[in-house]
Amino acid sequence: MKICRFGFLILSANFLFNCQKEKKVDYTDVIEVFDNTKDAVFDTVAVPQHLRSVVKQISGINTYETGVLGKGQEKSENFENFKKLTESASDDELVSLLNNKNKTVAVYASVGLLNRKPELLGEIFQKFLNLTTTIHTQNGCIIGDQNPAEPLYSAYYRSLDLKNVRTDSKLRKLDSLIIFNQNSPGSLLQEAFRYRIYPKNYRKRIEELAFNNHSMDAIRYLTHWHKGDYADDIQKELIAMIKNDSLSYNKKIFLSELLSFRNSENKEFILAYLKKDTLFSDDHEILKELESNGILPGEYPTK
Incomplete structure (x- = not known):
């Protein structure tokens, strides 16, 4: 643990x-x-x-x-x-x-x-x-x-x-x-x-850990070192993790990683999540990334 x-x-x-x-x-x-x-x-x-x-x-x-x-x-x-x-x-x-x-x-x-x-x-x-x-x-x-x-x-x-x-x-x-x-x-x-930083022959196993075993650490590794190669799969996995994880600490990690893609296609999901869970509505680290994801001031809830 x-x-x-x-x-x-x-x-x-x-x-x-x-x-x-x-x-x-x-x-x-x-x-x-x-x-x-x-x-x-x-x-x-x-x-x-x-x-x-x-x-x-x-x-x-x-x-x-x-x-x-x-x-x-x-x-x-x-x-x-x-x-x-x-x-x-x-x-x-x-x-x-x-x-x-x-x-x-x-x-x-x-x-x-x-x-x-x-x-x-x-x-x-x-x-x-x-x-x-x-x-x-x-x-x-x-x-x-x-x-x-x-x-x-x-x-x-x-x-x-x-x-x-x-x-x-x-x-x-x-x-x-x-x-x-x-x-x-x-x-x-x-x-x-x-x-x-693992060599290429480790990649298949790390993919398995990330997308089959849903390892948060494998996902973060791929996000950090191979973001462009797995952008779509990583974002899908992060959205699923935000939906399914019960710990706020983990949710913030997943949300921060998702926001780092600066993808406006995630706007609808991110807004819906922030409106449902207002825990991060005043979190500076979260708020500063919203506009880069197509979310303008006034569109998201604040406390």
């Missing part, structure tokens, strides 16, 4: 004072303690004796914690357990834990291997990305359920210097895996499209 930065990268400090429950695109204030222990899986059959205690502790809490403290927290228990695990486990033992039935344990093992076995990152990420299960996650006050690949991507991204994000070969590989996976979470697609 990029994320999810998917929705799950670096949190700004103000989140520490506004706890939220994250589930897909729905957010509510946290007013209770969420019990993630109810569906905990304990798998210590193949775990070495000296690691069983910490693996049980991680499994019992059953939440991948990044170490960023939430409101009222004095310590991040599972992040402390993660540090104990990496201090005690050998490289081979961490690799073995990737197959643990408790996927929180598996994700912590994968993060522990980032610096120790970096050559395994792509293989591990692909394996996690193919899973249909999710794990409970907590990053400060943001809690949610994510595919195991999401926190691994986040951990690797945070390990990079910002100046290297665009050029890092391993991150580029992860983004490629995200693009071509059939079930990549939206937060990961957002990350994959954020910094990349």
Whole structure:
């Protein structure tokens, strides 16, 4: 829920004072303690004796914690357990834990291997990305359920210097895996499209994501880099998204992208939408683009 930065990268400090429950695109204030222990899986059959205690502790809490403290927290228990695990486990033992039935344990093992076995990152990420299960996650006050690949991507991204994000070969590989996976979470697609310009042989897959899977991020990518090639299809998709999406934040993104085409043929739809939904009737960014779409002052509603 990029994320999810998917929705799950670096949190700004103000989140520490506004706890939220994250589930897909729905957010509510946290007013209770969420019990993630109810569906905990304990798998210590193949775990070495000296690691069983910490693996049980991680499994019992059953939440991948990044170490960023939430409101009222004095310590991040599972992040402390993660540090104990990496201090005690050998490289081979961490690799073995990737197959643990408790996927929180598996994700912590994968993060522990980032610096120790970096050559395994792509293989591990692909394996996690193919899973249909999710794990409970907590990053400060943001809690949610994510595919195991999401926190691994986040951990690797945070390990990079910002100046290297665009050029890092391993991150580029992860983004490629995200693009071509059939079930990549939206937060990961957002990350994959954020910094990349993909070669021509990616185009068919990006078209599929945009026009068959209705990926907002794929649409915005094509709008930004290949607007002329897909103008009609993009505008049709944006109109459909405005009609069907329930979130005002998303609607503004779609409307802004549609207005950027400066196409008077969209005038009737845009006017009808603004008259129906007056939320953006005084939005300066929206209003300044109306005339370029053939909509004159006095034709659109204002508050």
